[in-house]
Amino acid sequence: MTSEEAEPSTRHTPSYAKLLIIVQTIVIIYFIFWSLEEYLNNYYFQAYVNTSLQGGGFALVAASSVGIFSAIATGLFMKLRQTRRKLAHLAVAEGPGLESHESESVLAPHVEQHLINMIRKSTTTDTASGSLPILKREEPSGQAK
Numbered sequence: 001m002t003s004e005e006a007e008p009s010t011r012h013t014p015s016y017a018k019l020l021i022i023v024q025t026i027v028i029i030y031f032i033f034w035s036l037e038e039y040l041n042n043y044y045f046q047a048y049v050n051t052s053l054q055g056g057g058f059a060l061v062a063a064s065s066v067g068i069f070s071a072i073a074t075g076l077f078m079k080l081r082q083t084r085r086k087l088a089h090l091a092v093a094e095g096p097g098l099e100s101h102e103s104e105s106v107l108a109p110h111v112e113q114h115l116i117n118m119i120r121k122s123t124t125t126d127t128a129s130g131s132l133p134i135l136k137r138e139e140p141s142g143q144a145k
Helices: 003-010 015-041 043-052 057-094 109-126
Strands: none
Touching: 015 043
């Protein structure tokens, strides 16, 4: 059993949890609608809200900005998950004939390939002298250690 086969079962959300999330969302939307209607039709509630939130315009703008950006981030994350699922499905559909070129490196593939080519070039010229290249770590100021 590969990790790809085990992964979907660990990420599965139970159906009762999905139902609970939907019910909570409906209740929250209902309370928002009710509060808005109450604010528009009740003078005392308007006075209470206006005195409670004096100078809170900045807080309202900040909270709504966070909400909007969170919604955008959630949408992008969901799109990313959907795309990964499609790619995983395509990879499985292609079969084991595909070779995985994905490496465990933190470097971008073109950077890693460039470094490999540089090392190969330097080792072919340095093998005549019998020494291997020495890699030195450089500080941001440009001085080698």
